Amino acid sequence: MHFFSDNATPICPQVMAAIAGADHADHGYDGDAWSARLDGAFSDLFETPVKAQWIATGTAANSIALACLCPPYGGVICHEEAHIVVDECGAPGFYTHGASLMALPGVGAKLLPDIVKARLKAIRPDVHQVPARAISITNATEYGMVYTPDEVAALGEIAKVHGLGFHMDGARFANAVAHLGCAPADVTWRAGINILSFGCVKNGGMVGEALLFFGPEREARAAEAARWRKRAGHLFSKGRYLAAQILAMVEDGLWLDNARAANGAAQALADAAAGRLMHPVEANELFVWLTPAEAATLRAQGFDFYDWGEGAARLVTNWSQDAQSVAPLAAAIRALGHHDA
Amino acid sequence: MHFFSDNATPICPQVMAAIAGADHADHGYDGDAWSARLDGAFSDLFETPVKAQWIATGTAANSIALACLCPPYGGVICHEEAHIVVDECGAPGFYTHGASLMALPGVGAKLLPDIVKARLKAIRPDVHQVPARAISITNATEYGMVYTPDEVAALGEIAKVHGLGFHMDGARFANAVAHLGCAPADVTWRAGINILSFGCVKNGGMVGEALLFFGPEREARAAEAARWRKRAGHLFSKGRYLAAQILAMVEDGLWLDNARAANGAAQALADAAAGRLMHPVEANELFVWLTPAEAATLRAQGFDFYDWGEGAARLVTNWSQDAQSVAPLAAAIRALGHHDA
Amino acid sequence: MHFFSDNATPICPQVMAAIAGADHADHGYDGDAWSARLDGAFSDLFETPVKAQWIATGTAANSIALACLCPPYGGVICHEEAHIVVDECGAPGFYTHGASLMALPGVGAKLLPDIVKARLKAIRPDVHQVPARAISITNATEYGMVYTPDEVAALGEIAKVHGLGFHMDGARFANAVAHLGCAPADVTWRAGINILSFGCVKNGGMVGEALLFFGPEREARAAEAARWRKRAGHLFSKGRYLAAQILAMVEDGLWLDNARAANGAAQALADAAAGRLMHPVEANELFVWLTPAEAATLRAQGFDFYDWGEGAARLVTNWSQDAQSVAPLAAAIRALGHHDA
Amino acid sequence: MHFFSDNATPICPQVMAAIAGADHADHGYDGDAWSARLDGAFSDLFETPVKAQWIATGTAANSIALACLCPPYGGVICHEEAHIVVDECGAPGFYTHGASLMALPGVGAKLLPDIVKARLKAIRPDVHQVPARAISITNATEYGMVYTPDEVAALGEIAKVHGLGFHMDGARFANAVAHLGCAPADVTWRAGINILSFGCVKNGGMVGEALLFFGPEREARAAEAARWRKRAGHLFSKGRYLAAQILAMVEDGLWLDNARAANGAAQALADAAAGRLMHPVEANELFVWLTPAEAATLRAQGFDFYDWGEGAARLVTNWSQDAQSVAPLAAAIRALGHHDA
Missing domain, CATH: 3.90.1150.10 (Aspartate Aminotransferase, domain 1)
Incomplete structure (x- = not known):
């Protein structure tokens, strides 16, 4: 019995069935009927209007999210053991065109508000220093710990005060929500999250995560993300097979069951x-x-x-x-x- | 009956069967048994040692190929109606970090040796002008025409003389070979091609093309491409499902039949x-x-x-x-x- | 007697005197008294509020201007013989992180409105194609011809209608204005120009051009340009020596005399x-x-x-x-x- | 009396005289007689063949050096208080196209070999983690301390063993050598340094540092640096005025006197x-x-x-x-x- 990684596991049967169910002729890229249902499915799940895009991997989802929130000369506050820092071969630097990851310590790979505040305070507001422009957290963290809604909200408040974007890497978002027993909204947009990388693959999918945009800037950011997705070669020719997997996950609660x-x-x-x-x-x-x-x-x-x-x-x-x-x-x-x- | 695009078509049954057949626990990313067979399968098909990587889309395959052949300050000779010029939202510029596409005219989206030579001759060898570093052609072309082995070799000779890398976008490579009736080797590495984007999706696959490296620099270039693939968020967690599709295409001749x-x-x-x-x-x-x-x-x-x-x-x-x-x-x-x- | 290039000529005496005149202790970078006078000097000259920055070279000025106007996935309409296309080793691609130069033909290196309109019309408004986001012209052109205020305005109107930024490479702007006998304003912001690379070096300076921002977005764009200038290593430690040269040029009409x-x-x-x-x-x-x-x-x-x-x-x-x-x-x-x- | 910064100080008289002395017609860019003497002057000073280029600022010098040593997916080992980390607004990320700065602690802004070794040991050799490709140190450091030849050599040995490039930010290199009383060679190439940013501006110059390449790869790296210099808009039209300043510094020992x-x-x-x-x-x-x-x-x-x-x-x-x-x-x-x- 293997405990290597959730990536090593087969696809769950409902996802495999969804792939077969999408095996019809339809328009290419994301012009198909399945892709068209994503916004609605996630808006229902999160109880707020959501713009949703399928994207191949968590690394791509995270990087595109950060590119939407941080200019090349800006910085992203994150944990020093965050996936974006240690396991993506510099992908955020690629997509953001060189933005800095401002890596901070913290037990269990969790960012602490006081450490974030101190880091922000230390930045001189001149052109010589990289200005922070975003915060990124992972929930559940890389050490399997979970931020509560209040913990996320405390960071969200800092983001709001300092005009920073706020991203959540949710490669194991389902596990976090299953642990918390809260509404998905409580630990995301209600706590200040602008963009969520909603993981499916570790949770039983084959290929395809969802990139979710919340709040008043969701349309503009999603439009920009659509450009990044294409420009990075992530706009699959037959996107319906990704969309179908994601819908199978979220439309009937499979994501939480798993x-x-x-x-x-x-x-x-x-x-x-x-x-x-x-x-x-x-x-x-x-x-x-x-x-x-x-x-x-x-x-x-x-x-x-x-x-x-x-x-x-x-x-x-x-x-x-x-x-x-x-x-x-x-x-x-x-x-x-x-x-x- | 639709004739929109080969992308609009369902997956062919053998590919769907291959996906199901790969649905076992195995190592993540490209550490699995299916991915391990790619080099061998393509080495057999092309009658020469080949390094092969699965990659999600043709746009990503093309862009990573060009990033391996051309520095940021270099240029890529290509046709003005090439997919890399008109339909990839600047993806080659993203992956090469700003290299120039040197777009040339030509009937049927085919590059002509004389036009290529004239373009090369016009470049001053100083630091002010962008030096050409690669040639990229599409076979079959964006207008459904096919370069013969001799036509490719004529461009390959120019590439060799000028020290340029030589890439082929083979989104419809199968259709080209089916038309020519030649060995795949004849129209690629024997004619000077260094890197081939070998298309599968338009030919019946779900997701996954193959990026193939030929010649003495294949190991070094593939190693670099592996970095780009990860860095661009294209190293899928469960790569075996891509590898299996590609193997289904090439191990038994399905690619040519289709x-x-x-x-x-x-x-x-x-x-x-x-x-x-x-x-x-x-x-x-x-x-x-x-x-x-x-x-x-x-x-x-x-x-x-x-x-x-x-x-x-x-x-x-x-x-x-x-x-x-x-x-x-x-x-x-x-x-x-x-x-x- | 040499006619190689205006770059080959010595500095004009007034500029040399200005350098000597700035040889006092003052704050570093652009915190000095000379740099502080740039906005005012150019606002006077152009009869409108202007944000002005010294920048080492025309290539840097042009590239930063384009980076302010065009996102990485966008395109810049320009002439196929423009300096930014043929003589900057891809600098615009570097600063814009891979934006495309959409090079068009035209007699005397001048862009023609009809050709620009036709190019814009040919772009499909989907994510696959690079959207035009800016127009860049050179005045005087690379062939020593001069756009009149009406000719600039005709292009400016297109820019306005299509929501494009409008940049002028003015490496020889002084020669253009001397030829036209018009107000500098007439051939720039009154004709729709957003950003002007105002050349000094070819006109008798040693090092230092001015990058000028017009219109309601001038503050935001100049703030962003200041980031690019620093990030590109162009924020000189002793900026007063550049500012002094530029002021010597424009405060007493030397630029036009020369x-x-x-x-x-x-x-x-x-x-x-x-x-x-x-x-x-x-x-x-x-x-x-x-x-x-x-x-x-x-x-x-x-x-x-x-x-x-x-x-x-x-x-x-x-x-x-x-x-x-x-x-x-x-x-x-x-x-x-x-x-x- | 001000002690703000060495940047706040006027130019030293010999440098001003050198600028005046270069005020003749000559070829543009770096095609002039002064620029042609740089290689020789630095080869003499460093007792080894050196390729030398003038470059406007220390930030640009450092960034171009790192771009020559580190690919976009690589990392640069450096001190967490290094100028490249805290005072260049992410310039290294811009020039390297997103390489990571691997910032380490150490007293007085000095890197310690044991800390460097531990950092290197912690990097997994797979495609998920950013591989270290270079070490960069500042001498004298940002806290006014000086690495001895032995201290540099200890880091140089690590660089050699791990196949890393080795760069020295010498914004105050003259102050370091004046303190050490050693040959410039002893604390640079003899200790493993590949590229040195040789500072002049803080030491009495107006504009212009020297970027020096040592060792067997100096020609190839300098050729690449020349491309970056142009591409970044740093190839000044009238380079002779920069070259003359640098020559005035180094040909008669002014740099050490100052x-x-x-x-x-x-x-x-x-x-x-x-x-x-x-x-x-x-x-x-x-x-x-x-x-x-x-x-x-x-x-x-x-x-x-x-x-x-x-x-x-x-x-x-x-x-x-x-x-x-x-x-x-x-x-x-x-x-x-x-x-x-």
């Missing part, structure tokens, strides 16, 4: 790994202390996962699992006994 | 439209003179297609058609009678 | 070269038919200039000359007799 | 400010603890300088000063008595 399953599996493992957890487990990722010998013991039983530096491991659960299906690993972790750091 | 079907359909229509053709029909596109009244007559019979300026139309056939299936349109065109320009 | 001298010299040569002129001589450049033997004859007498392709030459006069001082060359040209093309 | 004067002045102030120094004074900058009341006392006596956060100030000496001329400020600082932090 996330709840993955979160449940993670909680089951977290219970078993109490005392070994590097971070609280709030979504579908676990970072656990594990000696090389312990890791070997688990692998010998057929459980696979990535090492996380020395003496630790990352385990990711996914939509196809639940508390019951991961019980064998939970038992194997318990059998390791007490962890001596 | 192209032959589309070309056959186009020839049947071309025969019917003799006297109305703006360009010889060599692949799967027809550009025909058609008065508004004639167009209306055809549309009234259920045939749909795009206008091409005033008094003309573009018709594109696809893998799901053949001479027999398009016979109704052929008959309808014949019934229009003689065309008075 | 241009009149150069134009007068050119006219004297044009009279002598009647029958040999490739273009009407309206500023300080002559393009003359000259056989290799004739060129050799002139060079043997100590006159130097650049060849202009085969059988032709370019002669440029400058601020340090006038009709009288170039009389020897005029006589030598006359002595060549009738030109047989 | 730096020794400034350093001497700084030492005199440092002696007076013992107990107040935030950093050792090794070049021409002092960072001193100074209460608002103390600062006011000094300003009331006519000494001007910038605050440096709360309770501190930065004082910069320059070529026109020496120990004797700054004695009044030294006395005034001594008169402040003991500093209570």
